[in-house]
Amino acid sequence: MAARASKNSTPRPRGRRRNASRRWCIPPAILREPDETLEASQILEEFKGDLGLLLWNSLRDVTLWSATPEERREGLFVSEAAHKRLGLLATSGVEPALEVSLTTLAAVVGSPGTASPEIVTLVCLEVGKWALEQGAFGTALAYAQAGALASPEDAAPACTVGGMALRWGRHARAETWLRRCIGLARRGRDWQSYAQAYVDLGTLYTRRGVPGAARRYFTQAMRAGRRHGLLAIRGAALHGLFLLALDAGDLDDAERYARSAMRAYGRGHPRLAELLHDLAYLWVTRESYGRAIPMLQKLLVARTEPADRTLTLAVLARAAAGTGERRLYEEAWSGAWSLVNRPGAPEDHSRALLELARAAAKLRDWVRMEQASRKHAATPQRAADRRIAEQLAQLAAFARQPHP
Numbered sequence: 001m002a003a004r005a006s007k008n009s010t011p012r013p014r015g016r017r018r019n020a021s022r023r024w025c026i027p028p029a030i031l032r033e034p035d036e037t038l039e040a041s042q043i044l045e046e047f048k049g050d051l052g053l054l055l056w057n058s059l060r061d062v063t064l065w066s067a068t069p070e071e072r073r074e075g076l077f078v079s080e081a082a083h084k085r086l087g088l089l090a091t092s093g094v095e096p097a098l099e100v101s102l103t104t105l106a107a108v109v110g111s112p113g114t115a116s117p118e119i120v121t122l123v124c125l126e127v128g129k130w131a132l133e134q135g136a137f138g139t140a141l142a143y144a145q146a147g148a149l150a151s152p153e154d155a156a157p158a159c160t161v162g163g164m165a166l167r168w169g170r171h172a173r174a175e176t177w178l179r180r181c182i183g184l185a186r187r188g189r190d191w192q193s194y195a196q197a198y199v200d201l202g203t204l205y206t207r208r209g210v211p212g213a214a215r216r217y218f219t220q221a222m223r224a225g226r227r228h229g230l231l232a233i234r235g236a237a238l239h240g241l242f243l244l245a246l247d248a249g250d251l252d253d254a255e256r257y258a259r260s261a262m263r264a265y266g267r268g269h270p271r272l273a274e275l276l277h278d279l280a281y282l283w284v285t286r287e288s289y290g291r292a293i294p295m296l297q298k299l300l301v302a303r304t305e306p307a308d309r310t311l312t313l314a315v316l317a318r319a320a321a322g323t324g325e326r327r328l329y330e331e332a333w334s335g336a337w338s339l340v341n342r343p344g345a346p347e348d349h350s351r352a353l354l355e356l357a358r359a360a361a362k363l364r365d366w367v368r369m370e371q372a373s374r375k376h377a378a379t380p381q382r383a384a385d386r387r388i389a390e391q392l393a394q395l396a397a398f399a400r401q402p403h404p
Contacts, residue, residue: 042138074113082110235264289322314355
C-alpha cells in the first residue's frame with residue numbers, strides 16, 4: 001500500500017513535456033505559389049522595364065544572402081555586383097524613398113559578411129509597404145517574405161507575411177506563415193505577434209466558411225489580448241466573433257460582442273467606423289431600422305471607396321424601406337445602383353446587390369428587385385457567393401408569385 005501511495009503521489013509530467021515540445025516546434029512556410037515557376041515572378045509582371053529588373057535582382061540578392069550560412073557569406077557576390085546594382089539604380093529614376101531602400105540592399109551585395117539581418121529585414125518590409133501602396137501585392141508579399149527570411153527567428157516579419165498573403169487571397173500560404181509566427185512568438189514571448197496571428201487565422205477560416213475553427217482562433221486571440229493588455233487586438237478578435245454570431249443569427253450574442261469590441265477599440269481606432277457599420281447592419285437585421293438610419297447616414301460621409309459606399313447605400317436603402325421612407329429609399333437605392341453599374345467597376349458587389357433586392361422586396365418594388373437579381377446572375381461568381389445567389393433566387397421566386 002505504501003508503495004502504491006508513493007506511486008500515486010508522484011505527478012506524471014508526460015503531458016507537460018509534450019506541451020513543451022510542441023511549444024518549440026516551428027513549422028515551415030510556403031515560399032511560392034503552385035504556378036510560380038520563377039521566384040517572385042510577380043515583380044516582373046507588376047513592374048516593367050528597368051525598375052522591375054532592379055526590384056527582382058535586389059530581392060534575389062536578399063534571398064540568396066539569407067539562405068547562405070553566416071560563416072560563408074563573405075565573398076558570396078562577385079566584386080562588380082554592387083557597382084552594377086548602384087549603376088542600374090542611378091538610371092532607373094525611382095522615387096527618393098525607394099532609392100534609399102534599394103541602395104541599402106545594394107550594400108548587402110557589397111559587404112555580405114557584415115550586413116545586419118535586422119536592417120535587411122526592416123528595409124525589405126519598407127519596400128513591401130511601398131509596393132502595397134502601388135497596388136503591387138505580389139511584389140509586396142515577395143519583399144515581406146524576404147524580410148522574414150532574413151530574420152528567421154523573428155515572429156513579427158512572419159506575421160506581416162501571413163497578413164499580406166491573407167489580404168492577397170493566398171490562403172494556404174498565409175496559414176503556413178501565421179502558424180510559423182505563432183511558434184516563433186511563443187518562443188520569443190512576442191505576444192503582440194502571437195495574438196495578431198490568431199486574429200488573422202480567425203479571419204482566414206471565416207473566409208473559408210469554417211466558423212467553428214474561426215471562432216476558436218478569435219477566442220484564443222481575445223484571451224491573449226486580455227492577458228497581455230493588447231486592447232486593439234482584443235477588439236479585433238471580438239469584432240470577428242461579432243461577425244460570426246451575426247452570420248449565424250445569434251443576434252443577442254452579436255450585439256454583446258459588438259459593444260465589447262467598441263470598448264476595446266476606443267475612440268480613434270482605424271476599424272471603429274467599420275465596426276459601427278457592422279453594428280448598424282445588425283440593427284437592420286433586427287428590424288430596428290430607426291436606430292440604423294442615422295448611423296448609416298453619418299458613416300456615409302466618410303465611406304468614399306466605391307465598394308464601401310455601395311454597400312452602405314444598399315443597407316441604408318433597406319433600412320429606409322423598413323421605415324417606409326420612400327424618398328430616402330429611392331435616393332439610396334439609385335445611388336448604390338449607379339455605383340454598381342459604373343464603367344470599369346471591378347469590385348464584387350454581391351452583398352450590396354442582395355441588400356438592394358431585400359430593400360426592394362420590402363416595398364414590393366418588384367422591378368428593382370428583379371434588376372438586382374439579374375445583375376448578380378450576370379456577374380462572375382465566386383464559391384463564397386453561393387449562399388447569396390440562393391437568397392436572391394428565393395426573393396425572385398417570391399416576386400413572381402401573385403400578390404394582392
